[in-house]
Amino acid sequence: MTESTHVISSLVIHRLIREAEGPSRVELRAAPNPLDDAAVRLMERLCRHFSERPGKGFGHFEQDERNFPMPGLVRRHVLEQSLDFASLSAEMVTHLQQRVDEDKVEDGGYVLIARATVFGADCLYVALLQETLGTVIGDGLAVHDSPHLDFAGLQVAGRIDLSAWQAGAERYIAFLKGRGDVAGWFKRFLGCTDVVIALKETKKLVETLTHFAETQQLEAPARDELMERAHLILEQMNESGAALDLAEVASQVFPDAPQKLADTLKDEALDLASGFVPDKRALRPLIRFKASAEDWKLEFDRSGLRSGSVQYDKTSNTLVLTNVPENLKKLLLEE
Numbered sequence: 001m002t003e004s005t006h007v008i009s010s011l012v013i014h015r016l017i018r019e020a021e022g023p024s025r026v027e028l029r030a031a032p033n034p035l036d037d038a039a040v041r042l043m044e045r046l047c048r049h050f051s052e053r054p055g056k057g058f059g060h061f062e063q064d065e066r067n068f069p070m071p072g073l074v075r076r077h078v079l080e081q082s083l084d085f086a087s088l089s090a091e092m093v094t095h096l097q098q099r100v101d102e103d104k105v106e107d108g109g110y111v112l113i114a115r116a117t118v119f120g121a122d123c124l125y126v127a128l129l130q131e132t133l134g135t136v137i138g139d140g141l142a143v144h145d146s147p148h149l150d151f152a153g154l155q156v157a158g159r160i161d162l163s164a165w166q167a168g169a170e171r172y173i174a175f176l177k178g179r180g181d182v183a184g185w186f187k188r189f190l191g192c193t194d195v196v197i198a199l200k201e202t203k204k205l206v207e208t209l210t211h212f213a214e215t216q217q218l219e220a221p222a223r224d225e226l227m228e229r230a231h232l233i234l235e236q237m238n239e240s241g242a243a244l245d246l247a248e249v250a251s252q253v254f255p256d257a258p259q260k261l262a263d264t265l266k267d268e269a270l271d272l273a274s275g276f277v278p279d280k281r282a283l284r285p286l287i288r289f290k291a292s293a294e295d296w297k298l299e300f301d302r303s304g305l306r307s308g309s310v311q312y313d314k315t316s317n318t319l320v321l322t323n324v325p326e327n328l329k330k331l332l333l334e335e
Contacts (some may be wrong), residue, residue: 018108068191127157202282
């Protein structure tokens with residue numbers, strides 16, 4: 001992550017405190033944090049962990065601003081410029097506190113709110129960070145406990161792409177789905193309606209798997225096996241109605257190096273959703289070639305290349321079809 005791709009304009013950290021009983025309370029910082037090296041490193045870690053985490057949801061703002069105030073807050077800050085960043089963050093934390101108390105969320109933590117330009121997009125980040133206990137070696141090689149922010153256990157974080165929002169994009173909010181029902185209350189805090197168009201997301205997944213298979217320098221049989229395995233797994237999910245999990249797909253489709261495929265699927269630039277049921281209509285390209293020219297159209301399964309019924313000669317750039325069915329043979333003889 002470099003300064004040329006991530007530029008932080010504002011960052012503030014407030015604190016949400018959960019008591020053993022009763023409502024939560026907040027500790028507000030009076031002004032944004034200085035953008036020193038420590039703050040920049042903190043934001044870089046958040047951006048990295050957010051982008052690398054699979055299992056994100058995507059959506060856009062709810063239209064009911066009375067019950068979902070976030071779009072109004074963002075509009076006042078970004079478009080009307082009647083709400084400065086410090087005031088925006090304070091109102092966001094107050095709203096977050098209300099959602100936490102309504103849903104009886106057990107955990108508090110540090111609320112990080114930041115505005116940053118990420119790969120050219122103006123974005124608003126919000127994350128609930130908690131502490132965990134680590135170990136440091138001090139003077140005289142003594143061992144000491146040292147609390148630090150638990151990025152590995154990050155469950156609550158979201159990003160509003162302000163550039164995409166202003167451009168009228170279909171979806172511009174991304175949030176971690178977390179474990180259990182973490183995403184529910186936080187999604188309501190963001191004022192987000194999920195937008196997952198299964199057909200479009202499945203096409204994107206198929207294109208990514210196809211590109212991945214073609215770039216792994218696999219022998220043709222191994223490449224075909226990967227594609228056919230992906231087709232079978234996704235088709236089974238479609239038939240059972242199982243929601244797609246990117247990490248699980250990676251482990252089943254490419255068991256020899258699942259992390260390599262997982263890293264491809266969770267690429268931030270891809271913005272591939274999870275939690276949807278794959279659409280069967282988009283799966284055929286995994287096992288079938290389809291092409292056309294001015295005088296012909298052709299479609300065949302990958303298995304035809306292995307069986308020899310379809311033969312491609314790259315030297316002469318010709319395709320030979322064998323075992324021509326009788327009805328086609330008859331039509332050809334009549335020409």
